[in-house]
Amino acid sequence: MSIGNTDETVATDAIVPDSITATALPANGDGLVSRKPTARVQVVKPLEVSTDTAQKHPPNSLRNTGIVSVFFWLVDELRRKSTGSTSTINLFITYFNHAILLIIFFIISIYKNYLYVRRRIHLKFLNLTYFPNKSPHIIRDDVNKLSRIPKRVSCIVNFKDEEEENGGIDGLINDISELTAWSVSAGIQELSIYEYNGVINDYYLELNRYINKNLKNYFGTEYVPNISIKSPHSSKVLVNKPEKPIDLYVNLLSKVDGKPTIVELTKTISELAINRELSVKDITIDLINDELVELVGSEPDLMIIFNPNLDLQDYPPWHIRLTELYWEPDNKDITYAVFIRALQNYAKAKVNVGK
Template identity: 35%
Template structure:
């Protein structure tokens, strides 16, 4: 404890800004309160030992090793389970591919689906453009196969969603490839279903030939091509159009309702333009280009390991049943799955067994 007298002397010196006491006088006042320098070497090791870090005990080391071992065992066990599930799905897929194979015969496809409680009236497929040299050729061949399976199963409408929209640039080529694929299933052109192919803001493409009259009596297939531009961009364009009409007095703000927006979007994205891209032979009349497409698909198939929609128009899938055909255990995969018949068939089985609650 510092004495009261020494405290007052030091305080008076501080107030006088060090003018009252000399340096020697201040040292003499503080010296009784300072430790003896001769004791410092003896006491310093003790202080150093108090401030030095503690050594890691053996139990802390064993605990960390136990945690590492547990973590490793969990990863190994999880990896084994995932590989077993993947192997199981791969074996089941191969068995289905052997047992249920269409052999390019529409009758076999009808036989595979005849016992289903219901079939979708509008089937939609999400496909991806692969990163290969002949990616476009592979994509068109997949569309052709899906079209043949769809019409053979008795489904009248098929919509194909491909994000980039590259198929819209080759509608005539795609129509020719699909027609050739149908000939492999049905034989002569007179036995083939009538094929109508179009995309939003595009006319119906249907070259007419001498067998058009006979085709009109057979099953028909409507193929709709969708892309990412039919999603957000269409909604933005419609919003701008309605806003301009309201500003110009052509449309009252009270008339812009959800029903109006829904009707406009459905008409824009599921109806072709008024003109029809078709050619006829001789003086035979052209096939009726009237298109009636259910706006929302009943079933959406995604040929990927994950249920990734890639910007699919959201107003088309409010009540749509979705099914992913790929291996759902491969959570890191982002590539496209091969379009195979057993995946298509499993999607129809899933839709037939689904319970449609519609929000109830």
């Protein structure tokens, strides 16, 4: 390869990069071509990254959503979508659709807030009407008006945060002690307390001590009902006076007493059948029912859900086949008014047992 005496000449067999293209020129006597290299650089345009990464959600009609904030959000969406639109018809349709959505949203919001206020006022009125005043005689008078009462009652309660009113473990223990006193006064034989995480299982002694203290406030120090407290997945059973008959059995349930228990029972029965320790013909509905009753407890006649909506929270499904369910909408407090209204609803209910 030879190079001429000028910087503007390159050999004809020189390697030209992909991004450089040479313009062909007439060759001189030395077999060289004279040209000025023309560079063509391929410019790669960077990808445009959208800055609007926030996920859009439809307007929510729940009470905790501000009507004013949703209104401004819809107006902003309308302004953003209508920017650059040149069609008058499309712009009119967009405004019309958003106006319809706003009207529907406001109607639903007003209706839901009206129901919420009405229910809260109704609950306040019930709390004033039904007030036990820590007297078992008042509770007995309310129960005597009913045609029947349940023998077994189950209550779904929630563990509240420390910041909330009557929250924390102390609030939960106080609620359970009140439910125990109301159940004893009403003549209920068995009370099941279901808390999803089973937090109360670590406070057996505190719960037993507070229940006895609360029962003394109701019945006095001379006659204190005898209570038995136990948990299906624990060997702990607390009885104040073992030599005397039990007035009320209190069972503490949690999520492990539901579907996980059914799964473990299924595995056990399968292993027994494989090892020929149990015949397949002996595996019946009655056998499974007897085992689950022994592991968890009997099926309650009435379940009181102290939640603003119907939420069973993974309650043992086998034990609510014929259970009467009761809850008060927009209520999350454990009050005597809800308790006695549940008993009244049970007395009026008609249970049809099918085969």
